Amino acid sequence: MMKVLLLLCAVASGALADHLHHPELCNFYSSRKLPVVVFIHPGGFYSFAGRSDLFGPHYLLDRDLVLVTLNYRLASLGFLATGDAVAPGNNGYKDQVSALRWVKRNIAAFGGDPGKVTIAGCSAGSRSVILHMISPMSKGLFHRGIAMSGSPVGKAAVPPHQLDLAQKQAALLNCPTNSSRAIVDCLKTKTWQEIGNSLNGFWTGDTDAVSFWTAIVEPDVGQPRFLAVQPDEAVRQGHLHAVPLLISQTEDEFFWKAFAVTKNKTRRDRMNTEWEKIAPVSFALPEQNSSAASRRLRQAYLGGKPIEDTPESSRALGKLYGDSWIGLNVHRMANLMCRHSPQPVWYSVFSYIGNNSFYQDPTTHKPRGAAHHDDTIYVFSESYLRPPIKARSPPPPAPQDHLMVERMTAIWYTFAKHGNPNPRKGELPELCSLHWPAMQPEDRKYLKVDQQFSVHEKLHENRLRVWDELYPMQY
Template sequence: MWFHTLFLCIVIVVQTDGHRPQGYVDTAPKSTASETQAQDGPRTVSSSGSFLGSWMETRRGRRFEAYRGIRYAEPPVEELRFKPPKPILRYDEEVDASKEGPACPLPATKVTIDEDCLRINVYTPGGNNTKPLPVIFFIHAGGFYSMTGRSDLAGPHYLLDRDIVLVTINYRLATLGFISTGDALAPGNNGFKDQVVALRWVQQNIRAFGGDPDLVTITGCSAGSRSVMLHMISPMSKGLFHRAISMSGSATSKAPIPHHQFDLAQKQVRIMNCSQTNTSEEIIACLKTKSYRDLGYSLAGFFDQFNSDPVGLWSAVVEPDFGQERFLTMDPTDAIREGKMHAVPYIISQTRNEFFWKALNVLKNETLINTMNEEWERIAPISFMLPPENSSVAVSRLKQAYLGGKKLVKDDASAQGLGKLYGDAITGFPTHRMANLMCRHSPHKVYDAEFDYIGNHSHYEDPDTKKPIGVAHHDDLIYLFTLSYRFPTIQVSDSKDSQMVDKMTAIWYNFARYGDPNPRDSELPELSTLAWPPMTPTDRKYLQLGEKFSVREKLFEDRFHVWEEIYPIQY
């Protein structure tokens, strides 16, 4: 099983006493009645080559075609390690896409990992559609250091009841994907460049799978959500997508993003016991001698010992110009504010409670409570991922705002206050900032939402009752994808969970078609009560996605005002 990593759904089974992955049981769909043997699978041919797939079945019994584990770039090994991806433009032999590909290197003991991991998965209804179908391109979560696009983490069995083509991908993780030394040896962002090459693959090949290359919706949760926003300002991504959905994550936060993360590169070589770590040449030379497995399993060494914080490590960087194709040329906040983006219709959301469970980890442990109380000024900047500038002022203000200036104790007030502080610091405020920037500067409509539904399962369940007690980070994914690594498939029934699957997939389907989630006809009865207004600077309405839909305004702004005062920007 996975030990509870950063962005909860991270290829894990959630625990309550940490958040780093240790491995998980491989529960990818097996060859049963829903999937035939490879030789009986479907085939398709694109301008790049021919592909052999397999058959799967949705929760409503619809048979569909699955093409998994297709290489979209050359294996990033040996001399290609730490280099931008090299796209595969032609397949000389038929590609066997009938089974799962490997995950990118990470700490997983019971799933195949490999450095040759740049794989794409395509799921399609197939058949003789009268016109190409909308494409939903999903970028997985995991803090840029965990998870995969495999079908046990991004299962297609709910969305493929809709007339869409679903694409999921792997991209390089952690040091292998995001090392950035600030010079030509490692300018950074290779994991994002992997995503771009996958999007370009879609443009070249998706018609052969029944998809419309002119109707691509990029979607993502957590780290994937941050990726989605970055593609809207990356010069590499222009023209590759036409709508966007970001769930619980933003690249616009408390401070501008860096131009390098040399400190993480140095930490990596110390963890790997490299003898020379002073220059980028020494760092890259040493890390090229290490096995991908050792690099993947070194993740635990990056976290502070307090509550396994911080949950965020690698990030995008503004790349200096060394003559390379740059993924990011300016800070995201500046790019949005100056209109230097290729904006599209946009849905932005967060969950009601996000990272509330991290407070429970602290409050059930006397040592952690005492450490946080006694060393608040040292611990808080790490746990809440605060910029170093004026951090002492920030942690004092935040303690007053969320905890009434009081010490932590084992009571509900501390749990509520610290839980909201964790959630707002990691996800809530950055997402709020992104929504408010985009609704002011995008020429397209921006739809804001709060996911507020508690079903039978959650990424955090009470260890005694085994029941959900909040709406945790990633809980919205439960109703969009089958997450067979952890949760049972939600069967078709009159249950509220089954109805939520229908509602969530209908919203994505409608938005992928029209760039507007609202129903246009009676075709989608699940959305008959939906009337979702776009967010504007002066009318900041949002949709509360609960058991029933309701329109509200000023999402959590009573809490976010203190962040705006501490980290002000010109909107």
């Protein structure tokens, strides 16, 4: 079987060097061009990378496709946005665009089909995938999308700047904060190591936020703009590069953040007594009416009861963390896309709990839920955390995990090849039980990925209704 070629594209200063174009490396590949998957890594726009020890190709090597991973500038190096011509913002996204342009120009030399490119991402990478569907800079650079556990549409509009983060970055490095020019001129005198090493300073006091940096709607100061309109508005108006889309979340997402509260008496007591102060930060609530929203969410998720060190309280608080950071955003984007995109949208929830997880119980050392990023475990080898799931010879050490690897990589492959996750007759026997209907506005079906595939409808909609009441959005 044809092997996957892993091509690691590194971005520096927003440009990709064409010296990576070496056709002689690939002349042993078939003249038949293979579908291409470009993976955009997660990490809240401040961490992770496209390195093979983080997101390795070893499971996808069994599929006839070309895998590309990429790096992009992170945190203040990639997302400093002062709201003016000094730092208009979105440089990290523009790095990704540079990578996609490189792929279009060069991937044929590595056995890939430049007319069959799938962009895929998890968390921050998933938000990136959706924004590439909206950005005019990315039009024509890809043909399908896979968005796992992330969306740029949430409780509030995308901001026009993040001057507060620029000022915080400046203060952390003893730079002036009185103007955009003073901030940027001073930061330019700092090394990338100094900027990187200051990262922990963004988490202070009661802050247990998952991430800070985000896309911004760029001011028009003469530069090419990655994002010029609100994402939900762009989708509603049909101003998007519509492609077939797989969009998903995990069953439990950030449930584990609850344990840091319920298992710690000091934090538990503080959150109970200072709920209206802490909740807006912990659950990324807009400033306007945040106290009233906090009270309403406490009633909806916790029944108005104090947080306790009990399984019930941990479960309820965990759902609130998961929905506030991921679940609501994915729900909204899936509903927007199925209503306004002319291309099909397939929605799913990853509920499988295997032998590995990004959250392991500290006592049993076993998974307790399908956490944020857990779906990536069955698409990529992640050797920095665990040995590979797939054994080199049968029988595999964890047969159900091995089967999940086969199923997840088969879904990615058939989607990248055909633009539809459902297998064609006679292809991919590991997907013989998969009958995944596209999501429709009035028939909101989704696939539950667990030990078996099953189709359901209206994913978590009863639970998410409170968010629609607090933060209404037109679909």
